[in-house]
Amino acid sequence: MLMFNRNQPARLHYMANGFRILAQGDHVLCALSGEKIALDELRYWSVERQEPYASAELATRALAPK
Template identity: 50%
Template sequence: MNRYERRPVAATEAELEYGDGEFRVIRPGSFVRCAVTGVPIPLDDLRYWNVALQEAYASPQAKMTRLGIALP
């Protein structure tokens, strides 16, 4: 393996620090869990999170549910 090849990441839960528009990997892994539904979210698909609560969400609906906003 050379320095340009990515090491395979084990199918374990990652620990992230969520920031504004980006996140930092604290503990490597391949997914995080949605704070509302508990479903695993692959890191490549992670689009929604809350910086203040440091939580990830699987969808915009999950985030709205967490914030207590009813959807039509």
């Protein structure tokens, strides 16, 4: 059984097909909106930037060429 801290942000290492938990927690914060994202709902992130996004729209906006 996985143990994690409730209402604590996790620290993750983002990889191409998943992520590794570096520090236990139950959520991460979206790099653009600051919205809490539960780890079991996390679907979008940048491996290069090592940051999570709350939605496909926010991920697209963050990764769009400037």
